[in-house]
Amino acid sequence: MLSTLLLLLPVISPTLTWIPAEDWESGNVTSSVGVLGECLCHVYLPDTTFPADRLQHMQEVSKDLIQEVQIQMNKINTHEEKLESYLGALKELLERVSMLGTSADDYVKLDFELLRVELREFESLVSQLKDSFNSSSPLFDSLYTEIRNMTLIVNQLESYDKSNLEVIRIEFVKLQKKLEECQKDQEFSKPDIGNCNNTGIMRLSKPIVGQLNSHLQTGYIYGGWGKDSKPVKGSESMYFYSGYSSTYTSQFYFYSDYKNLLLMKSSRYVGLQAGYRGVGNNYVIYGNSIYYQRESPFSMGKFNLSSGGYDSRVIPSATLDFSYSYSTYQNLDFAADEKGLWVMYASEESKGKIAVAKIDEKGFGIEKVWNTAAYKQMTGNAFMACGVMYATRAVDMNTEEIYYSFDTRNGEEKNLSIRFPKFQETYSSLDYNPTDQLLYMYNNGYYVSYYVKFNMA
Incomplete structure (x- = not known):
């Protein structure tokens, strides 16, 4: 009986090493009949060793990954x-x-x-x-x-409670003053006011953040603030502010000094009359007059704070087609420095590059125009200092740089990389003031300023 069973069983020898069936060749499998009449099946497999070391490596990697996942899960918890x-x-x-x-x-x-x-x-x-x-x-x-x-x-x-509010504001002003003193580096402590015997701006200080605008409105991201660049007697300490949720310009608030600016105690309010209102936020106050971009007709606008009179001049070549990169309608950018009053704009003739024009203060006309190589739409803003135009652009969300300068005194151009931090990502105005050598920025609704360090010749 046992022999009968043996006859029915196939014999497979020797020890098998597995390989995929599709890799077998027809010659690797044969059959025959034994001497006792039994069926014999012969399988010949390649001598391939199973990659046990690779399997072990995969197991170790899997274990490490499981541990890392557990660590991250613990962090999440x-x-x-x-x-x-x-x-x-x-x-x-x-x-x-x-x-x-x-x-x-x-x-x-x-x-x-x-x-x-x-x-x-x-x-x-x-x-x-x-x-x-x-x-x-x-x-x-x-x-x-x-x-x-x-x-x-x-x-x-x-x-x-107004009394408590007043106490808090006074304390805030004191803290702000201390902050400014801490932020004011030794190299910026003795500015040489009025001296333009330099080879240009060397660096800017860290930003000095005053506070949110006087309206306490985070949505008032368009506007400007600063001082009169050529103050009349008695207004040397005066500050101004104008802000709104759009680029329209119609309201200005004046403060007797910096303390009252922070305390939001305005000493005067000026509203531009209908028909004389402006658009764009790159205005300046110079010689007790506001210089701004008049909306209609598109032109230079002027409002005399002493007489209350209006004036305007059209710049034929200036166009509305080119604005700064941070906001629209920044077409006419007014500036004032040690050399006088300026306006910057772009035209079709300049193919979008910034033109710098010197303004005749008395006649309110254009004296001379210089063409620069700075594309306005790639520029965040621009300002004048000692007769030199400086153009800025974004490096990243927190950093700005002065990347270009044009000297109207000799026509010299420079590619620069003077980087400085921003408090907020965007800003609508940037103006240098020659009376204190500070750069005033309206930074997304906040009062921000910088000390300017010149490379003295």
């Missing part, structure tokens, strides 16, 4: 826990703000400032978490929304 904690703390802070709003007598003088400090700390923590997390999350959006809402509530509550 940690960040989520922190975000939940901050969100809970913000809700507690919101309850405190709500309690303050129940009565105008429930808070003390420092409450508002303490709340603001805490809000800024929260915002900083959230930003750090977001950077380390390198991602976005609904919790981040929720936290930022809570911070914005609470800031608005604090601003509204301030209006309930």
Whole structure:
């Protein structure tokens, strides 16, 4: 019986090494009948060794990947826990703000400032978490929304008590002054006012951030601020501000000094009359007159703050087709420096490159025009200092650079790379003032300025 079973079983020998069936050749499989009449099957396989070392390597890599995934999952859980904690703390802070709003007598003088400090700390923590997390999350959006809402509530509550508001503003001005002193580097401490015996700008200081505009409107991203570049007697310390949510120009506010600018205590308001209003935000005040881009007809506009009189002049070659890269309608850019009053624009003849024109102060006409190689639409803004035009452009969201200069004294052009940080990404006006050698920027609704360092000859 046993032999019978053996006859029925195929014999396969020797030990098999597996290879894909499609790689077999017909000659590798044969069959025959044994001496006892049994069926014999012979399979010949190539001598291929299984790659056990590669399998082991794959297993080790897989193990490392699993560990890395676990580490990242732990990080996610940690960040989520922190975000939940901050969100809970913000809700507690919101309850405190709500309690303050129940009565105008429930808070003390420092409450508002303490709340603001805490809000800024929260915002900083959230930003750090977001950077380390390198991602976005609904919790981040929720936290930022809570911070914005609470800031608005604090601003509204301030209006309930004018005396406390005044105390906070005065303290803010003191802190701002200290900040300016800290930011003012030793090399910028002794500007040589009026001296143009230099070979150009060497560098700019870190930005000095005053505050949000006097309207306290984050949407008022278009505008300008600064000082009279040729002040009349008695107005040497005067500051001005104009801002709105569009590029239209119609309102100017004047402040007796920098302190009152920050305290939002205007000493004078000027509204341009219908028919004389402007557009574009690259205006200057020079000799107690506002020089601006008149909307209709498109021309240079002038408003005399002393007499209240209006004047305008058309520049035939100037066109509305070319504006600075940050916003539209920045077609006529007025500037003032140690050499006088200027206007910069582009024309069809210049093929979009900036032309610099010297303005005759008395006749309000054009004395002379210089053509530069700076394309206006690739330029963020431009300004004049010591008769030299400087053009800027963006390097990235946080950095700007002066990339080009043109000297009207000798026609010399230079390619530059003088980089300086921005407080916000975009800005609508940039003007140098010869009375203090400061560069004034209206940076997305904020008052920002820079000390200018010249390379003295």
